[in-house]
Amino acid sequence: MPTISDVKGNSARKNIEDALKKAKEFEEYHALLSLTEKRALERADAVDSGEITGKLAGVPFVVKDNYLAFGAPTTAAAKILENFDAPLQATAVEKLEAEGAICIGKANLDAFAHGGSTENSAFGPTKNAADPTKVAGGSSGGSAVVTALDIVPFALGSDTGGSIRQPASFNGVYGIKPTYGMVSRYGVVAMASSTDVMGCFTKTADDAELVMSIMAGRDEKDMTTLPDYFESTTVDGKVKIGVIKDTLTDDVDESVRNVTNEYIQKLKDAGHEVEEVSLPLVKLSLAMYYIIVPAEVSSNLARYDGIRYGRRAQNVKTLAELYGRSRDEGFVTENKRRIMIGSYVLSSGFFDAYYLKAQKARTLLIQQFDELFNKYDLLLMPTAPTPAFGFGENTDDPIKMYLSDAMTVPANLTGMPAMSIPAGTSPDGLPVGVQLVAPRKADAKMLAFAKSMETQR
Ligand code: GLN
Numbered sequence: 001m002p003t004i005s006d007v008k009g010n011s012a013r014k015n016i017e018d019a020l021k022k023a024k025e026f027e028e029y030h031a032l033l034s035l036t037e038k039r040a041l042e043r044a045d046a047v048d049s050g051e052i053t054g055k056l057a058g059v060p061f062v063v064k065d066n067y068l069a070f071g072a073p074t075t076a077a078a079k080i081l082e083n084f085d086a087p088l089q090a091t092a093v094e095k096l097e098a099e100g101a102i103c104i105g106k107a108n109l110d111a112f113a114h115g116g117s118t119e120n121s122a123f124g125p126t127k128n129a130a131d132p133t134k135v136a137g138g139s140s141g142g143s144a145v146v147t148a149l150d151i152v153p154f155a156l157g158s159d160t161g162g163s164i165r166q167p168a169s170f171n172g173v174y175g176i177k178p179t180y181g182m183v184s185r186y187g188v189v190a191m192a193s194s195t196d197v198m199g200c201f202t203k204t205a206d207d208a209e210l211v212m213s214i215m216a217g218r219d220e221k222d223m224t225t226l227p228d229y230f231e232s233t234t235v236d237g238k239v240k241i242g243v244i245k246d247t248l249t250d251d252v253d254e255s256v257r258n259v260t261n262e263y264i265q266k267l268k269d270a271g272h273e274v275e276e277v278s279l280p281l282v283k284l285s286l287a288m289y290y291i292i293v294p295a296e297v298s299s300n301l302a303r304y305d306g307i308r309y310g311r312r313a314q315n316v317k318t319l320a321e322l323y324g325r326s327r328d329e330g331f332v333t334e335n336k337r338r339i340m341i342g343s344y345v346l347s348s349g350f351f352d353a354y355y356l357k358a359q360k361a362r363t364l365l366i367q368q369f370d371e372l373f374n375k376y377d378l379l380l381m382p383t384a385p386t387p388a389f390g391f392g393e394n395t396d397d398p399i400k401m402y403l404s405d406a407m408t409v410p411a412n413l414t415g416m417p418a419m420s421i422p423a424g425t426s427p428d429g430l431p432v433g434v435q436l437v438a439p440r441k442a443d444a445k446m447l448a449f450a451k452s453m454e455t456q457r
Helices: 012-025 037-048 091-098 141-148 165-171 205-215 254-269 280-303 319-330 333-346 351-375 398-403 409-414 443-454
Strands: 032-035 060-064 102-107 154-159 174-177 197-202 240-244 273-277 378-382 418-425 431-437
Touching: 012 032, 012 037, 012 060, 012 102, 032 141, 037 102, 060 141, 091 102, 091 154, 091 205, 102 141, 141 154, 141 165, 141 197, 154 174, 154 205, 165 174, 165 418, 165 431, 174 205, 174 443, 197 205, 205 443, 240 254, 240 351, 254 273, 254 378, 254 418, 254 431, 280 333, 280 351, 280 398, 280 409, 333 351, 351 378, 351 409, 418 443, 431 443
Parallel strands: 060 102, 060 154, 240 273, 240 378
Antiparallel strands: 032 102, 154 197, 174 197, 174 418, 378 431, 418 431
């Protein structure tokens, strides 16, 4: 199981060649949309010659293909951006490169990060690392799978409603969603600007801490970033953990409940105080999310008009036809569905009834979380209601797919840090994760706690 420390210090060229070789070996999983081979090898030689140094010198990684990054097009897995070459790199990528990390390729996702299985990719789905007959999860399915298959020790994802944590759970790796504003969003294709956060997939909590500490920090180019606050720490002594019982009901898969309960026992054995708590509004989070997020999506996707970026419809006669056809050809069905829902909930006749009401409910949800954090250091719940599902199982009805986000969206709506920890497997061998949620800006503490539990294994 190569971690960052396993590969660091090796010849960078060897690391990159090994990663590229594995990427090709596992091509059938369709986790990667492109390789940035030429640029990666050049950077590897610069590391080996001592020209590039840093905490991640020569360590290969993969970016979700909605991060602007050099070496291959940035497509967001949508046809409208099929040949889009980034004019700049995302701040998060720049920061990792400044420490010597080397991007070897771009990972598959649901187009524009809309989805929970990677089946919405315009270029075909990704297969689950543990069972290729199941979905990878999503939307950062490709990034989770390249980490789980040991192609790279870490990969970047974006999490608007669970897109890092849910595929992390489905593939048996760590997935971290930081506090809203801890990592710059600059240079990442926007989904929903009030919930988008940038995070990573790793094999260990230690590696997650290292990668997050490098990506964290104020960025003048993203006005929503917070002043620097991340500082690695340790946890000693007893931690008070609340288990959100509203997320462990009968409609949650039995294997998920069992793995969560086993993890709770592990926490108790390690001497921590664990209590059941109630967070009634968690049940309404999905309804809030699927009003607020499409509203922001409809506005963020307005810029793709066939003129400024990527693909343009051919043989059109009028400007309206150019816009309409380019968008029709360039977006997948789920993108269009969200644009329509978003436009509807923002329209003058329905704004108060839907959008405003959802925003008010969101404030109440934040209050309920904050109240619990007066008493508890961390909250625990499953990451997703089920292990990875089969291809096509949830595609006939969009609501079925949305249900898979029920436990991840609360942390996005409240801006709180959360992570999925690989905790066990279902009887048929599918990975199952548990989720920790921490108060805003307690990212380092949450990671320190995960590290302390890792040594209990
Ligand atoms: N599955 C969720 C959605 O489709 C989350 C997506 C994400 O976090 N990018 O909205």
